[in-house]
Amino acid sequence: MAARKQSSKRKQPSRTRRGGARKSASSRSTRQPSDAIALLRADHQMVQGLFDQFEKTRSEDRKAALAEQICNELTIHAQIEEEIFYPAAREAIRDEDLLDEAKVEHDSAKTLIEQIQGEGPQGELFEAKVKVLGEYVKHHVKEEQNELFAQVRKTKLDLKELGERLQQRKTELMEGGGAAGGRTASSGMAGSRRSAQAAKTTKRAEKEGIVAAFTRGLGLARE
Numbered sequence: 772m773a774a775r776k777q778s779s780k781r782k783q784p785s786r787t788r789r790g791g792a793r794k795s796a797s798s799r800s801t802r803q804p805s806d807a808i809a810l811l812r813a814d815h816q817m818v819q820g821l822f823d824q825f826e827k828t829r830s831e832d833r834k835a836a837l838a839e840q841i842c843n844e845l846t847i848h849a850q851i852e853e854e855i856f857y858p859a860a861r862e863a864i865r866d867e868d869l870l871d872e873a874k875v876e877h878d879s880a881k882t883l884i885e886q887i888q889g890e891g892p893q894g895e896l897f898e899a900k901v902k903v904l905g906e907y908v909k910h911h912v913k914e915e916q917n918e919l920f921a922q923v924r925k926t927k928l929d930l931k932e933l934g935e936r937l938q939q940r941k942t943e944l945m946e947g948g949g950a951a952g953g954r955t956a957s958s959g960m961a962g963s964r965r966s967a968q969a970a971k972t973t974k975r976a977e978k979e980g981i982v983a984a985f986t987r988g989l990g991l992a993r994e
């Protein structure tokens with residue numbers, strides 16, 4: 772008679788917030804998405820959450836930690852897609868162009884990631900690059916989810932088996948520190964802070980060019 776109970780278990784709201792940048796790498800490894808697409812989508816969502824946190828926080832240390840984690844997550848994600856998912860998709864669907872574009876988009880994102888990780892968190896350029904990376908990834912994810920995944924779903928590809936392979940490779944890369952494993956969220960960047968500061972003036976001049984180039988890239992990739 773009474774209204775249905777909404778839920779007996781209440782969420783614990785801010786538990787993961789506190790150490791989000793460092794924590795999720797380990798908690799995530801226990802999650803088992805149902806198939807390849809679910810796994811990749813979960814990655815997309817998680818990285819988007821990190822970009823959102825980056826936008827919101829005012830703390831420079833937190834920004835540095837988040838940027839490092841974003842770069843590590845994206846590097847691993849791109850690697851498992853390129854090693855496992857894209858080749859399988861290429862074989863299953865008849866849209867070479869879509870996969871070629873996806874690969875080019877990965878390469879552009881990697882260039883930006885290398886710069887972000889190499890130069891460190893100080894200076895306007897750092898934030899601009901992380902933001903542009905966020906826009907770039909958002910675009911790429913949209914294409915993957917709306918076009919590539921949609922097409923792959925229609926094929927007879929064994930997505931469960933593919934998902935297991937993706938998960939296994941991902942775990943390997945994270946544990947082996949394939950892309951630094953997201954472990955030293957702030958230390959790597961902290962070390963390069965001084966040099967980044969010194970280069971701040973010259974970077975400013977580069978800023979517009981980089982942002983413009985990647986924005987252009989977005990436009991091109993859309994075609």
Ligand SMILES: [Fe+2]
Nearest residue numbers: 811848852915
């Ligand atoms: Fe992806």
Ligand SMILES: [Fe+2]
Nearest residue numbers: 849852873915
């Ligand atoms: Fe991708």
